[in-house]
Amino acid sequence: MAEVRVRIAPSPSGNLHVGTARTALFNYLFAKKNNGKFVLRIEDTDADRTSQEYIDNIFDSLKALGLNWDEGPDVGGPYGPYTQSQRFDIYPKYVQELLDKGFAYECFCTPEELEAEKQLASENKKPYVYSRKCENLTEEEKAKLRAEGRKPAIRFNIAKAQRAFHKTSMLTFDDLVKGELHVDTDLLGDFVIMKSNGAPTYNFAVVIDDMLMKISHVIRGEDHISNTFKQILIFEALGAEVPKFGHLGMILAPDRSKLSKRHGATAVSEFVEKGYLTDALINFVALLGWSPSDGQEIKTVDEIAKDFRINEISSSNSIFEYDKLNWMNSHYIKMLSIDELKERLKPYLTKYDLTELSVAQYTRMVEVTYEPLTLLSDITDAVAYFFGEDVEIDEKAKETLETETSQDVLKTFTEQSANWEWTEEALHEKLEAFRGYYKEKGIKPKVTMWAIRAAVTGRLCGADMTAILAILGKEKSLKRIKSAMKQTV
């Protein structure tokens, strides 16, 4: 069997989309599973919409997700270049071949004429198919049109190609994930393969590139199914081997529409900025359409690759819901070591002066705050009270501090704690006794601690109170408590 070669071919007209990331993942998995090669090709034939910034984003995102490519624009490979705009000189040869074989023809129709055809079709509620009025132009007519200054586009002659290789107008292929797919090619219009400006169109460039790069399996979104029929015909017209195709269901937003900006993040880099771990993101996205045979959903890409069978991918669309992604992200955060956490949390702590804490204090702070995080960025708010001299007191904490009980607790606390040893271990015991003292007076431990918590952190919920006091130190803790007492008197 020939070598398995798959590719991901993003168009750099935006940052790497999660949908593209999933397509890339399935290609990568398929390559891994079959000891094949994973190729990255940048499809930038439309110069107006592409930018270097997007290309960099695509590279960075793919790398961050761990989807490393064997051949691509940066690493090269035997079938380069891997950037379509650098391949413009190789397409005309194949256009000419099609022209010579009679599978393509020049079309001199103006945009206005084409627009009129479309208009007419929609008025008659008929599907638009190109009229093919340029198919049989004589040399004389062409010369006349050329003399008028008209530059022809090249169209592919579908009927001719179909007739040359198939008995009827029905074209069929066996999709790797969806099974047999067919279409009546008579319903397809002769599409442009080379624009009048000499640039190849997507449908043509893809075929030439896939052919030259010896791509064996094309795995992509199901929005390409109708293109597939056109592309198969070009492969056949060129006498090239037709690759196998596999079409994945789409990823939809919760409202079942296409996942777009208004639903929140769409680019991998946006998810990362929000505090999602790429390991969690890729794991989550793998579960959209694929499911593990052992029921164990938390898996690395390499583990998934071992268990991956393309024909077992679900052929339906799936909805991108944050619930499970969030759960998975918090799960991945918990799997991180404290040392890793300390580093990865730093970007979200820039608004604080980290030098206020010693290394030991910082470590302990991370230890007592990371567990409930859903996003790495949640740390920003979660540790607010560890920094600065004073704290902002929120509404509920304020209410709590205003009670007589709270004021009494704080008063007693300042008196008793004056000679306490201020280590976490010691504080743990002292506080337990302190709670016990109030419990005998009929005050719930919860309420006792709320007073202290409200005074020291300005909130009613947060990390382990003993640890907070220890990290903050005696001086700062008591200062905050005293100020809470003054404010409310």
Place this chain on the structure above:
RNA sequence: AGCGGCAUCGUCUAGCGGUUAGGAUAGCAGAUUCUCAUUCUGUUGACACGGGUUCAACUCCCGUUGCCGCCGCCA
């Protein structure tokens, strides 16, 4: 409009003619904890509809409905 695809708990899915229709997540309830959360335990919840085929259909076939996609000198 036409053509193509898809259809199991809210969501992601397992199931491949005979199952108490399983898991995950979310939800709910309880336990643990100084609080919120975490963690643990329990629990609600689904085969879109109508015809066939068959001793037997979630599973196979047809139709209906719904949803998605495609019909560019965009990719």
